[in-house]
Amino acid sequence: MNTELSAGLAKVRTRFLIELEKRRAVLNYAYGRLDDDAARAEAIEEICSIAHKIAGTAGTLGFGELGAHAATTEDAIRQHLDGQAVDDATIRAEIIQLIDLAGRSQSNE
Amino acid sequence: MKILAVDDDEIIRELLSEILNALGYASVVLAESGQEALDILEATTDPFDCLLFDIQMPGMDGISLVSQLRNTVEYARTPILMITAMADRKYVDSAFAAGATDYITKPFDIQELDSRLKLIDALVTERKQQQDRNPVNWSGADNAIMNPADTSQRLHIVDVDGVIDYLSLENYLLQMSRAALFGNCVFSVAVKDAKHIFRGASQYEFQFAMTDVAEAISDCLKPFKFFVAHAGEGDFACVRDTGRSFDQKEFQTAVAQRLREMDLYYCDGRPMVLHAVVSEPVQLDWRSSRSSVNALLKTLQNAESEANALETSPKQNGAFTRRLFG
Numbered sequence: 555m556n557t558e559l560s561a562g563l564a565k566v567r568t569r570f571l572i573e574l575e576k577r578r579a580v581l582n583y584a585y586g587r588l589d590d591d592a593a594r595a596e597a598i599e600e601i602c603s604i605a606h607k608i609a610g611t612a613g614t615l616g617f618g619e620l621g622a623h624a625a626t627t628e629d630a631i632r633q634h635l636d637g638q639a640v641d642d643a644t645i646r647a648e649i650i651q652l653i654d655l656a657g658r659s660q661s662n663e
Numbered sequence: 664m665k666i667l668a669v670d671d672d673e674i675i676r677e678l679l680s681e682i683l684n685a686l687g688y689a690s691v692v693l694a695e696s697g698q699e700a701l702d703i704l705e706a707t708t709d710p711f712d713c714l715l716f717d718i719q720m721p722g723m724d725g726i727s728l729v730s731q732l733r734n735t736v737e738y739a740r741t742p743i744l745m746i747t748a749m750a751d752r753k754y755v756d757s758a759f760a761a762g763a764t765d766y767i768t769k770p771f772d773i774q775e776l777d778s779r780l781k782l783i784d785a786l787v788t789e790r791k792q793q794q795d796r797n798p799v800n801w802s803g804a805d806n807a808i809m810n811p812a813d814t815s816q817r818l819h820i821v822d823v824d825g826v827i828d829y830l831s832l833e834n835y836l837l838q839m840s841r842a843a844l845f846g847n848c849v850f851s852v853a854v855k856d857a858k859h860i861f862r863g864a865s866q867y868e869f870q871f872a873m874t875d876v877a878e879a880i881s882d883c884l885k886p887f888k889f890f891v892a893h894a895g896e897g898d899f900a901c902v903r904d905t906g907r908s909f910d911q912k913e914f915q916t917a918v919a920q921r922l923r924e925m926d927l928y929y930c931d932g933r934p935m936v937l938h939a940v941v942s943e944p945v946q947l948d949w950r951s952s953r954s955s956v957n958a959l960l961k962t963l964q965n966a967e968s969e970a971n972a973l974e975t976s977p978k979q980n981g982a983f984t985r986r987l988f989g
Binding site for chain 1: 673678747
């Protein structure tokens with residue numbers, strides 16, 4: 555990898571971690587709204603959208619485990635929304651693990 | 664190469680900007696939505712050479728954006744690389760059906776992105792060279808109608824269901840996993856004596872005849888999921904699902920029947936008689952994507968060989984040629 559690319563990736567990685575902190579806060583807040591029937595649909599959409607974004611970039615920036623789990627979470631939510639056999643407990647467990655991994659990715663830096 | 668990259672995620676836009684600059688692509692414009700991309704494309708006087716689109720975006724998604732651009736003159740053939748986290752076959756199929764040139768899944772590997780962009784860059788350079796050599800054929804000017812047909816070119820055929828560019832078809836196979844290709848087959852169709860038939864014909868006649876053949880193939884594949892691409896001369900490469908039920912002879916008869924129904928003519932009113940020969944299919948079960956592309960190439964060779972091997976007595980041949988060229 556050339557120096558210019560390494561420097562560029564380091565810059566984006568820093569930005570990703572700053573953004574990840576905000577995304578983690580949104581995930582936590584949205585998770586808390588899953589029990590509220592009126593807010594649940596919007597909360598699920600929000601979590602899915604954040605998982606999608608993390609899944610799209612984390613791997614390229616060196617956060618492979620976080621990216622892979624974000625993809626699993628997104629996939630589980632999409633299956634759940636499509637009416638496939640993914641239950642609520644599974645979705646919640648995936649989201650909790652995603653929040654946890656996001657936190658660990660930040661603290662490891 | 665002037666690039667427009669569209670993604671609603673700011674981190675991806677920054678990442679692409681850094682990577683593309685480091686790879687030597689200095690002219691990169693970023694957009695955060697389909698609508699912003701359309702506004703930029705409309706406002707620019709110097710068209711972009713390559714477009715990179717995400718699929719999942721609020722408002723207009725990347726697939727709708729491809730469809731919209733393929734209906735414009737400026738971007739009908741511009742290479743479009745989808746960069747998306749949507750790896751499901753339904754998204755891959757929809758993107759290629761809409762006119763995508765290539766597809767790469769996020770998180771992307773930088774080396775892989777680099778190699779795909781190099782291929783696109785080579786294609787852009789080759790097209791520019793062709794355009795410089797023969798500006799009339801590329802200008803869409805009326806006199807292009809009378810230019811002699813260049814049958815070696817792989818044609819860009821529009822408005823026929825399931826018909827995509829040849830490069831896109833190869834990229835489609837390369838993108839698919841072994842599991843996704845399971846149950847599919849590849850085969851090819853060759854127009855017999857294409858070189859003879861179109862010797863002396865115009866580019867216009869060649870383009871329209873090949874579009875008609877593509878339509879005949881597409882019509883006969885309608886019940887299935889499929890892609891067809893013109894592969895130069897009178898050759899077409901095809902991929903179809905439920906490959907085990909594909910019957911070569913039955914399909915050849917169906918295409919021949921459809922071509923007869925089309926009742927084709929040259930510009931001067933002479934009837935144009937086209938005979939299509941279909942290769943044996945190759946089942947793609949458990950093949951790797953690269954091996955699937957090789958299988959496709961093999962069926963193209965086979966279709967050509969079968970077309971060339973068809974017995975035609977000199978007398979019949981003469982009658983055939985007279986019927987075509989008077």
